[in-house]
Amino acid sequence: MEPNDTPPHIRLGLSRQRLIAGLRIMIASRETDDRLWLLNRQGLAHFVVTAAGHEATQLGCAWAIRVGHDYVIPYYRDMTLVMALGQSVLDILLHAMARRDDPSSGGRQMFGHYSSRRLRIVSGSSSVGSHLVHAAGLGLAFRARGEQGIAVMGLFGEGATAEGAWHEGLTIAGIHQLPVVFVCENNQYSISVPLHREVPVPDVAMKAAGYGMQGVVVDGNDVFAVYEAAHQAMERARNGGGPTLLECKTYRLRPHSSADDDRKYRSREEVESWRARDPIKRFEHYLVEHGIITPEEIEALRREVRAEVDAATDAAIAAPWPSVESIADHLYG
Amino acid sequence: MEPNDTPPHIRLGLSRQRLIAGLRIMIASRETDDRLWLLNRQGLAHFVVTAAGHEATQLGCAWAIRVGHDYVIPYYRDMTLVMALGQSVLDILLHAMARRDDPSSGGRQMFGHYSSRRLRIVSGSSSVGSHLVHAAGLGLAFRARGEQGIAVMGLFGEGATAEGAWHEGLTIAGIHQLPVVFVCENNQYSISVPLHREVPVPDVAMKAAGYGMQGVVVDGNDVFAVYEAAHQAMERARNGGGPTLLECKTYRLRPHSSADDDRKYRSREEVESWRARDPIKRFEHYLVEHGIITPEEIEALRREVRAEVDAATDAAIAAPWPSVESIADHLYG
Amino acid sequence: MPVMTFIEAIRSALHDAMAADDRIMVLGEDVAVKGGVFLATEGLLARFGEHRVIDMPIAECGIVGAAIGASLHGLLPVAEIQFADYIYPAIDQILNEAARFRYRSNGDWSCPIVVRAPCGAGIHGALYHSQSVERLFISTPGIKVVMPSTPFDAKGLLIAAIHDPDPVIFFEHKQLYRLVRGDVPEGIYREPIGKAAVRRSGSDMSVFSYGLMVHHSLTAAEELAAEGIDVEVIDLRTLAPLDREAILSSVKKTGRALIVHEDVLTGGIGGEIAALIAEHAFEYLDAPVRRLASPDLFATPFADPLEEHFMLNPQKIAAAMRDLARY
Amino acid sequence: MPVMTFIEAIRSALHDAMAADDRIMVLGEDVAVKGGVFLATEGLLARFGEHRVIDMPIAECGIVGAAIGASLHGLLPVAEIQFADYIYPAIDQILNEAARFRYRSNGDWSCPIVVRAPCGAGIHGALYHSQSVERLFISTPGIKVVMPSTPFDAKGLLIAAIHDPDPVIFFEHKQLYRLVRGDVPEGIYREPIGKAAVRRSGSDMSVFSYGLMVHHSLTAAEELAAEGIDVEVIDLRTLAPLDREAILSSVKKTGRALIVHEDVLTGGIGGEIAALIAEHAFEYLDAPVRRLASPDLFATPFADPLEEHFMLNPQKIAAAMRDLARY
Ligand SMILES: Cc1ncc(C[n+]2csc(CCOP(=O)(O)OP(=O)(O)O)c2C)c(N)n1
Numbered sequence A, B: 001m002e003p004n005d006t007p008p009h010i011r012l013g014l015s016r017q018r019l020i021a022g023l024r025i026m027i028a029s030r031e032t033d034d035r036l037w038l039l040n041r042q043g044l045a046h047f048v049v050t051a052a053g054h055e056a057t058q059l060g061c062a063w064a065i066r067v068g069h070d071y072v073i074p075y076y077r078d079m080t081l082v083m084a085l086g087q088s089v090l091d092i093l094l095h096a097m098a099r100r101d102d103p104s105s106g107g108r109q110m111f112g113h114y115s116s117r118r119l120r121i122v123s124g125s126s127s128v129g130s131h132l133v134h135a136a137g138l139g140l141a142f143r144a145r146g147e148q149g150i151a152v153m154g155l156f157g158e159g160a161t162a163e164g165a166w167h168e169g170l171t172i173a174g175i176h177q178l179p180v181v182f183v184c185e186n187n188q189y190s191i192s193v194p195l196h197r198e199v200p201v202p203d204v205a206m207k208a209a210g211y212g213m214q215g216v217v218v219d220g221n222d223v224f225a226v227y228e229a230a231h232q233a234m235e236r237a238r239n240g241g242g243p244t245l246l247e248c249k250t251y252r253l254r255p256h257s258s259a260d261d262d263r264k265y266r267s268r269e270e271v272e273s274w275r276a277r278d279p280i281k282r283f284e285h286y287l288v289e290h291g292i293i294t295p296e297e298i299e300a301l302r303r304e305v306r307a308e309v310d311a312a313t314d315a316a317i318a319a320p321w322p323s324v325e326s327i328a329d330h331l332y333g
Numbered sequence C, D: 001m002p003v004m005t006f007i008e009a010i011r012s013a014l015h016d017a018m019a020a021d022d023r024i025m026v027l028g029e030d031v032a033v034k035g036g037v038f039l040a041t042e043g044l045l046a047r048f049g050e051h052r053v054i055d056m057p058i059a060e061c062g063i064v065g066a067a068i069g070a071s072l073h074g075l076l077p078v079a080e081i082q083f084a085d086y087i088y089p090a091i092d093q094i095l096n097e098a099a100r101f102r103y104r105s106n107g108d109w110s111c112p113i114v115v116r117a118p119c120g121a122g123i124h125g126a127l128y129h130s131q132s133v134e135r136l137f138i139s140t141p142g143i144k145v146v147m148p149s150t151p152f153d154a155k156g157l158l159i160a161a162i163h164d165p166d167p168v169i170f171f172e173h174k175q176l177y178r179l180v181r182g183d184v185p186e187g188i189y190r191e192p193i194g195k196a197a198v199r200r201s202g203s204d205m206s207v208f209s210y211g212l213m214v215h216h217s218l219t220a221a222e223e224l225a226a227e228g229i230d231v232e233v234i235d236l237r238t239l240a241p242l243d244r245e246a247i248l249s250s251v252k253k254t255g256r257a258l259i260v261h262e263d264v265l266t267g268g269i270g271g272e273i274a275a276l277i278a279e280h281a282f283e284y285l286d287a288p289v290r291r292l293a294s295p296d297l298f299a300t301p302f303a304d305p306l307e308e309h310f311m312l313n314p315q316k317i318a319a320a321m322r323d324l325a326r327y
């Protein structure tokens, strides 16, 4: 560890270019999120599940992934993550509007089900917790093939940790000390159910003790803290050091999805208090403070992203639907 | 806690009568176990799953139960336990030989599936780990009815702790701090699979940390240690203090079941080393040493039990089968 | 009599039943504070308290398993699975546990639970929020499967299910929730489990259906009536045990049978019904038994044109009716 | 050609396939050190090592889920569920995950796994060691279901299943393991998935069966032959997708159909087959389509007389054949 007064981006070796690219992803994610809610109200996107508030967690995790080399098993909230891994705003909008060229599912899956074999982003269902067993299986596969240096990152909400499937994934990874980093995006609610009714312990990371793996808690709104912990965990995994359960504490700034009304279960004060801790504002502030970017440059970036989102929106709306003739394609190989 | 030199039975307030009754149960269980293997070889009992080696764990647990008041959710290895709760040798043999008057299932379930509504022994399937969710549900039921002072004891092998259902049962019990004592009879193998391939941690009790409950490890071959821990846990549960995960370390002295050959996966030295720690011998030794019983009295007890087992064997063999007309009874209420 | 939507009828059943019998409890994901993602359980928490209306962690096996456990102590739990698509992790508890408690204990224990699960497509739910899964539950003895099509039945059958001595899986088609309205009595009443209902009496063919498809079949039958073909529409209501009597007597009268369901064709309940008819009404048949179902996919894709293509509708049903009438 | 028992054929398939292709791995409870509770995987650990032959914790969802995960990286995992009775906790992974990977990713990913599961009654397994559960797996598109009846097929179909691009559920009737013997080639060969086999050609009626019941049906058919009734016995071998062609062409020839399976009657695969016949061979039928299955219980009770009463056998099958012939 280096002394505390070294700014984290220097300590972590994050270049100016990488930081600004990261900020751009965060902004693009939030702007796309905004646009999706609008499209939803317009009847053009039937379903939105928000990433707003989770951007630092997801960007920090994405930075720790070797794209196309490590496997990533995301969940429905990981829009920032997959954008950082290489899905474009247009890809996201094609997915949300279920167009033929949606790279994740060709218009078959509901929004939020990211997939790309090329990027090694594994296709998921909507069933929370059911995907971590796949992460363990990948780890067994590397071992069977004698391949070293690849890690798997599996992500999920804290609510998912109650599922039996989640437990079995961690159990197998723990027994075999597989190269898997389990990332919990703990936003303190599973839809409406608050933490103390979904998880029996104050920190999800406390569960690690039962699986023979390290548990780590970080501030999920601090992109550097997340990156540092995720990077260490991924490196440990790649080097045969076994699995980690990494808990990123954060908050979603919007309702669970376009089908949810969060006023029933969260006070406006609580939501506002977290808005004040918006991870994008925080990252911008840091970058400005450390002279990496100016407020004007950020504004320019935001304008640029907005133009990209506008163009992508038009392109996605104009994009073709999948053909009805294709409805049964790919049921069997 | 009282000073260490007080003999445990005194410290724990176990009367001579209770101790001798307990010894009788242990002996009856082992003698019945012996008999079952014999009946199996004779083709009279199609299936045996042994309790040999687990007697101290199960008797210690049984002592902590208020029979007919607390609920007990056993697993297939709990013959000593259910005998201590009130099932007779004949009951066990009727069950093993699938006779009409088998109190557990009327001849429907394989041996080892104990049940009695009167004794609040809950019927189980053979699926390991699937029953702990029922324990949690009972806890919720007491709360819904405003009933206090009842506890549930759910028992299982350490292998079962890998199952998703097990995790969900403990999760619910932990979240709601339900009056359930989860007892793990850790005999270090799930059939042939050794501990380090079935459980990711050295002590099953370490898993408690992830469920917001206390984890306790005891020597499962020490009936006093088991009773003390089980009693405390049950009392805590009855008094609103929440659930416990109690791990009793023990060993089965025979193959998993009559269908198993344990020579493939356990060295004879290992088995012998545990035979030397036979919990019944150990209990007998203690009782003799503390002047509670004499070796001669033990021999007399054993003869008495053998006579009971002989008589029960004859009675069970002569007992009627269930009628084929009854085959579809009780499918629906 | 008040007019209610389907979802209001469900809510009314829960309110009235819980008020009348304090053994009833409700448990599931988001059922308490939020009142359920479809608001089926709205108001229950305020009225009956957090010990009888319980927000559960995301653990379907745990939810059903806890319901089973509570029922062993004499309670009448109503578990909600948020979407039928997520019932799979609870299948072990439903088919291997709840269904068998009474049988395996030779009558000593029983499991009077209800598992409610919203199902069905047509609301842009795609592969994991629009499945029909009833086929997986009709073949294991010991449980009952109910799927109402009207608000009246929704309430009456749900109350009957709660008081039924056996585990009941209660499927609610999500598209019905706000689509259909009807008279629903206040207070407690029960519709019989195991009995089909004749929704339209006719002489030329029998259509067997349930849930949303009953409504589409009725619309189609009206269309056919205008063409001079008189279709009988039977609402099965209970899928296990099937009302064999009603099925066979209808087909013996009409000589033609069409089974319509949203669940997959291959291995769907239509096969069982067709087999019953083929075996027990063979000599009465004037035409092959026909089945009309969604395409053999596991659920609808998300894209609008694909979803539309996937869904059965009155036109497709009318076409199948015409085809059968012409045979 | 060596003569093998059924279980030897399974073992031979695993040995030969693993030797020929190092992408194949085996995982399950007790499969490595012990070699499986039925010894199906005996010798694999010593030969292929602990990274390809893995003793798993008791976690069926995890076992199948790990197989899925491994397949995503290009491996060909063969997961064992120790008894079909314990497959329920894995149903979510099988039906909701494995079956859908290819479809939901529009062809990008796939899941070429095999799930082996010993099933069936008659070996004193009672309610939880003797279930037939194939009915639960035939109705979800995207997976295939195979159930061989001979050692030759056991090996050839298992190898085909391992190399099949889709997830295959492979049921093995426990009673067959040591009951039947037959010629089994050494080395690699594949029997086609999706194709039924005519085990006995006949003109008076078609019997459709699979697994253990094929043998009982053949015995019964010989009995009937002595009475002058010529029975065709079709071994379905693959239950999903069904060989519709073989089913329909046989029944068109004989005009009579009897379906025999050990799985439950109501909701069993017999319904699907009967429905296919009733719809697509209606005009060829000289008699109602009949189904013969175990009683509608979820499995056999333990007591000997009840187990005997539960099991189908050649006598019961012969009686059903006679009955149908007489119609
Ligand atoms: C198996 C399963 N059960 C229920 C649901 C319905 N559901 C969708 S999201 C959600 C809450 C998930 O909460 P959490 O895991 O904390 O993730 P978050 O949405 O908060 O990021 C629920 C219950 C589901 N998708 N899958």
Ligand SMILES: Cc1ncc(C[n+]2csc(CCOP(=O)(O)OP(=O)(O)O)c2C)c(N)n1
Pocket (backbone or CB within 6 Å): B077, B126, B127, B128, B156, B157, B158, B159, B160, B161, B185, B187, B188, B189, B190, B191, B256, D029, D058, D060, D082, D086
């Ligand atoms: C769900 C399920 N999977 C597999 C089995 C098969 N099986 C029976 S006992 C057993 C081992 C259980 O080990 P453990 O839980 O440690 O209990 P022990 O037998 O050692 O007392 C297994 C795998 C089962 N009964 N249930």
Ligand SMILES: [Mg+2]
Pocket (backbone or CB within 6 Å): A157, A158, A159, A185, A186, A187, A188, A189, A190, A191
């Ligand atoms: Mg959350």
Ligand SMILES: [Mg+2]
Pocket (backbone or CB within 6 Å): B157, B158, B159, B185, B186, B187, B188, B189, B190, B191
């Ligand atoms: Mg054990």
